[in-house]
Amino acid sequence: MTATVGKSVQLRVERAGPLALLQDAGRFGVRRLGVTQGGPADIHAWAWANHLLGNQWGAAALEITFGGLSLIAEGDARLALAGADLEATLDDEPLEPWSRFDVRAGQRLRFGSPKNGLRAYLAVPGGFLAEPVLGSVAGVAREGLGGHDGQGGKLKKDDTLIFQPGHEEGELPEVPSAGERPDYSRPARLALIPGAQIAEFDGGSLFAAFNRPWQVDDRADRMGVRLIGPELTCGVSSMISEGIGLGAVQVPPDGQPIVLLNDRQTIGGYPRLGALTPLACARLAQCLPGHEVRLHAQALSSAQAEYRHFLQIFPASRE
C-alpha cells in the first residue's frame, strides 16, 4: 500500500459511547509522585492492534469499552482492530473484531454492544497524535491527565482524533485467524504469582482462592476489578501503605478480592495474595460483570518468561 506522507487524517466523534480513551503504553517514571500508570487495560489486544499496522510499541490506540461509539472518517487510511467483538461496522458492513481495513473519507465506523469481551482497540498508522502529559498520552480521567484533550477526558461528541499516515511500511503481520484469537466468552483462567501477605491467609481461604470459581462484580473499572466468591480471611487486616504493582490482588476486610489494574492508586494498605501476571490482567479486562474466573498459581520465573515471549512478538518493543 502507499500512504500519503505528512497529510493528517481525522476521525470525528459522531456519537460517544460510555468510555473511549487514548492509551499508549502508560505513564512511567512519575509513580513516586502519586501518578498512576495508565495504559491499555488489555495490553495483549492493544499491542496486537498496533502491530497489525506495523506501529512501534507504545503508539497511542483508542481503547473502546462497551462500544456505542460512532466515528466519521475525514480522510482515507488503513486502520486495525483487535480485542473484544463490539459489533464493529464500517458503513453498516460488519468488520471482523481482529482486522485491518481501509476507510475512505465520509465513512462511518460504528461500534455496537459487547458480543465477546469488553474492550476493543482501534489502531491507526503511526498512532493517534496527542500532546503527551508527563511523558504519556494515556488518558486517566480521575487525574485529568493525557488523552486526546490532554485533560484525561473520555471521548465526547464532536471531538476529533488526529493521526498522520506515515512513511512507507514493511510487510505487515498476518491478522490472527479466528482460532488464534482469544475467546473472551470462556471462563477466564488467571495466573497469579503468589507473594506479599499470602502466608497470612488461612488454609481454607487459600484453598478457596485457587479452587473455587469467582465472579466479576459490577464494581469493575480501569482502577480495579472486584471478584465475588467465598470470603477470604487474613490474619492481617490493614498495613502501612506501600507501592502496589499491576495486578496486585488485595483483600479488604470484607474478604472479597480486588485485582488492581492500570489506573490503580500508587500505594495501598490491604493485604495481598500476590499479583496477576500482565497477561492475566489483560484477560480479566475483557470480562463483563458476572463472568466466571479462576485463579491459579504460577511461578515467577515461568510467568516472566511467558511475558517476555509475548513482548518479543512485537519487534519494536520498547525501542
Add this chain to the structure above:
Amino acid sequence: MQLPRLEVAGVDAWLVRLFDRIDDANMPWIMALLRRCEERFGEALIDLVPSYTTLLVHYDPLQLTPAEARLRLATLLADLDPEEDGGQGEGSSDSVKELHVWYDDSVGPELSLLQEHSGLSREAVIEAHSGQEYRVFALGFAPGFAFMGSLPEELVLPRLDTPRKRVPAGSVAVANRQTSAYPRISPGGWNLIGRTSARLFDRERDGFSLLRVGDRVRFVAVNRDRFEQAGGDATPVEERGANMSRKSS
C-alpha cells in the same frame, strides 16, 4: 521478620521492605535506596514507588530476569549509606518547604471539630498544626497528594465516616497521625482545617509535584488577604463532613 527483605510484586517488580514501622528516620534510607536504584538499574528501571517503610522497584522484564533484578537489589542494599547517597529528600535541597495556609471555618469546616476534640483553643490548634516540621512519607491517592506526619498527639482525629464527594483544591486536612493538602478537587475523607494557596501539582513545572517523598514541610498560618493575594481561592466548602459518630479508621 528479617529486614530488609525482597518480596515478589509481579513479573517485573520487587518490593524492598526496609522497616516495619513508620519513622521519620526511615526516609533517608528509603531515598538513598531510590537514588541507588536510579544509578545502578539505569535503562532497566521502569519506575520506583517509595512509601513509609518500603520501595517498590519496577524494572524492564526484557532486560532483567527476576533473579537478576533481585541480585542487583541485594547488592545495592549491602552497603547502603544515607549520607553518601543523598538520602535527605528528593527535593533539590535539604531546606524545609513552607505551605502557606489560611486556617478558617469557611474553608476548613472541621477546624471547630478539632478544637472540640482536642480541648484546645482555635489559636492553639493552629499553633500546634503550624508549629512543627513534618516529613513526607509517601505520595499517593492522587498526583501530588503528600502523606505527611506525624501530627502532634492532640490533633489526632479519625477520618470522616462518609467522605466528601468534592474536596476543593488546596484544602489542608488531617486524619489520624497525618496531614496533607489536596492538589485538585477530588473525593476525600480527611478533616478539612484550612486551605493553601500553593500549587501542589503543576504539569508545567519542573518535577511536577511541589512536595516529594522525604521532604521536610512546615505550614505557615496566613490571613485571608495574603492567601488571596497569593492566588488562593476563598470559596467556602459547601459540602458538610457527614457523620459525627466516629470510629477510627
